[in-house]
Each structure stands twice: as C-alpha cells, then as structure tokens.
Amino acid sequence: MKRPPGAPSTAVRTSRASPVPRSATPELPLPSSLASLTDLSATHIRDFAGSLARRVGLVLGGPDADACWRILEDNPAAVESALEEAFEEALEAARDSGGGSEAVLPPHLRSRPVGTEWRSSLRARARALGALAARPHAESADPLRRWDAAPYPSRERLELDALDALIQVLADCEGVPARVQERAGFLAKHCCSICYVEAVRPATAEEIAAGVPTVEFVFRSPCFHDICVDCALRDAVEHGGDAMRLEHLDLKCPICREPVSWPWSRSEPHVADSLNRGLGPSLLQSSTYRLPDERLLELITPERVRETNPGGRLPLHAAVGATDSEAVIRRLVEMHPTAASWQTVAGELPLHVAAGCTSSPYIIRALVDAYPDGVRKANQAGEMALHKAAYNVSLPVVRAVLEAYPEALHVAQAAPAHQCAAVESGPTPGRIAELHNRNPDVAALLRGTSARVGWFPRFLSFAR
Secondary structure, rough: OOOOOOOOOOOOOOOOOOOOOOOOOOOOOOHHHHHOOOOOOOOOOOOOOHHHHHHHHHHHOOOOOOHHHHHHOOHHHHHHHHHHHHHHHHHHHHHHHHOOOHHHHHHHHHOOOOOOHHHHHHHHHHHHHHHHHHOOOHHHHHHHHOOOOOOOOOOOHHHHHHHHHHHHHHHOOOOOOOHHHHHHOOOOOEEEEOOOOOOEOOOOOHHHHHOOOOOEEEEEEOOOOOOOOHHHHHHHHHHHOOOOOOHHHEEEOOOOOOOOOOOOEOOEEEEEEEOOOOEEEEOOOOOHHHHOHHHHHHHOOOOOOHHHOOOOOHHHOOOOOOOOHHHHHHHHHOOOHHHHHHOOOOOOOOOHHOOOOOHHHHHHHHHHHHHHHHHHHOOOOOHHHHHHOOOOHHHHHHHHHHOOOOHHHHHOOOOOOOOOOOOOOOOOOOHHHHHHHHOOOHHHHHHHHHOOOOOOHHHHHHHH
C-alpha cells in the first residue's frame, strides 16, 4: 500500500525477525510460529479497521463468505492488482529486514504466488480465521492478536495482508451485502471515543491548506479504540509523557485500560465535525460496544435507540452481535420494546444476529421474551434463528434457541426470497451444524435430536 512522499503513515511495520513459518490448516488455526511469538504488537494497522485478523474472519471467513468470494471472482482485475500490491509490500519489507539481499528471501517470496492454488490457500486461511472470530472473546482474543502480530517476512503475514487487500477490493464492488459492509467497517462513522469529534471523510490537500478543521486518529493494538491524536497525547501527558519519551511509558488505553503498544499508527487527516461533541459515539457502531458498561448505559437514550443505518439495523442489532453484556441488552430492550421485532433490509431480526454470534444464552432468552414469534420468522435468505444458531460454536446458545422453538429442527432452510419457487429448499439446522460447525457438541445436539422425530421436541418443550 504505497503512499506519496510526505503523506501520513497508515501502517506500522517492525523489523522483528520471525521464526521459520509453517503453514496451517483450518483444523489448526494457530501455526506454531505464531504461538511462539513474544512481541504481540500489531505489525500492520489499517485506519479504522481494528484487528485485521478478526475482520478477515468475519468478512471472508464468516457466514457471508461465499457471497464475498463470488463477488471477488467477478472482479478479477481488481483482485489481481490487490494481491500483487500485497506481495510487493511483503517483498519490500523482507528486503528491508534482510539488508536488500535476495539470498535471504524465504521461499514464498522468491516468486509471486498465482493461480487457483494460491486463491484456495487464502480462502482456507480465511475459513480458519472465521472459526477463530466465531468463538467467544475470551477464547479468540489471544490467537487473533498473534495473527495481527505475524511478522514480516513470514508466510502468515503475507496471507493476512493479501486477505486484507481483498476486503478493500470489496469496498469498491457492487452487490456487497449490507451486513458484510458493516463487518468490514465500510458503513461506520468514526469518532473519538473520548471527545466524540467525528471524522467526516479524508481531507483534501486544498481543504488542509485552506484551514478547514481536521482531526487525526491514533490506532493502538490490541484494543484499537478510535481516539483522536489530541486526546491520546493528553492522556499520555497525564501519565508522564511531558517528562519522558512516549516509548518509555507503560501506556494504557483510556477507554478499556488495556496496555497499548508503541509506536502508534496515525491516520490521515479527516474533515472534523464537532457538532456531536459530547453526544457520544453512535450506538449503531459495533466498536461502541467495546466501551465499559457504565459509559454505554449513559449513551442509551430513547431517541438514540431508534436510529437506523442504511441497512435498516437498529442499535439492538449492533449490540447483540458485539457484546454479551446483559445490562446493555436489557436497557436497549427497555428503551425500545418493539426493537426485537424490527427487521433489517435483509429481513434480519436481532434474534437472527444473536443466534449466529453471541455467546450468551441470556441474550437469546431476552429477545425471545420480547418477541416470541421471532423464532418462527425467516430472513430473506430463508434462515430462521435455529439455522443461524447452527453455525454458532456456543452450545448453551444453540440449546437456548432450540428450546425456544424445537419444531425448527425439522424445517429446511427456505429458498431465498429473491429466487424463484422452483429452487429447492436448503438444509436443516442439523445438517448445517454437521457440515459447518466446528464444535462437535453442537453438531451432536442438533444431529442427535433430528433422529428422534416425534417425541424429542415435545420433551424439550416440557423441559422448559
């Protein structure tokens, strides 16, 4: 990702020496070279993207991955250009770390990988990262952080940068589902989590020269909270930054108090909108739900919980996919009782979102209590809540969805609304879990109950 001379850096590279890389399979998502890392600072940071490994898993290895890869296949020129640029950047970094000698280049950088085998390996890597991103935060945080810290010139770094470049290609493609754009961060508004000044869009050279108010952001691993430069520096000064160099300080994120790395990645200047200063970050942004509960509860008001984004999502949709906080979900439902029955443009209820990604059975029960008919509703892809839950690795969540509507176990996924009636219906939840769920207990639950047609659903309903 080359930039013109004098332009602000949007990425941070280190010259750490890496162990000999070893490729991994989807069944072993963390290669030994990453498991042995001691420096877990993110090697490459993209503006406002957060964890690149998590974003790759959610977009190119998540529930809508097939649609994303089909769109990429329809744009071969853009894909080839992105992959070539990622390779050239990895090659440049390898030469810099090796003193410019071609003899020290690892085998995977001596010639640019091309063809279907290379694309297949990238897709397999995305599936492995998708499996990691689907796990509860407590299980996925460390492995994903190690992926973000994959050093140059390792093969893992090349693969992650290539997949990140493909996500950027999707930003310019037509037909990308709204929920994919949300996961990739294309629809999010960016504002400082402390002063709430908003970045409207990248500032042009003419606007900067004319003195238009601008704001720059810093991005620090592992939490990647959006914080403007002014607030980050003010926080550093409060920790002694006026008396010693920042790299010598043990700095913590002022939002979550997580120790943060140095150096910081700094964004390009953006036109600043300070009209929302003091109102707080948007409840439609997934990143907002990384704030502590005390701050989140202050942001939830009757007016703000009714805001929608271009995809028709409410804050409740964003929250159930980004937090397991019972207090936050309870407040959102109390402030907007009919939000649980609100469908997005894609026909998604909050229950559909939660069933596919939450690790809290409480959230499932709260949404079912708020809108009992939601367990019977299908989205435009023909999926009911149990079909979505069949991808979820959390056994308690899957069990909660199953208990809410046991009859869904025998319902095949309906043909998507945009397809003709002649199209055959899809798989049952049990079949989905058997093919796609990496938790054998979930697959056993849905597959095992499927074999007991006639009595097990009634047994579950009595058990409630």
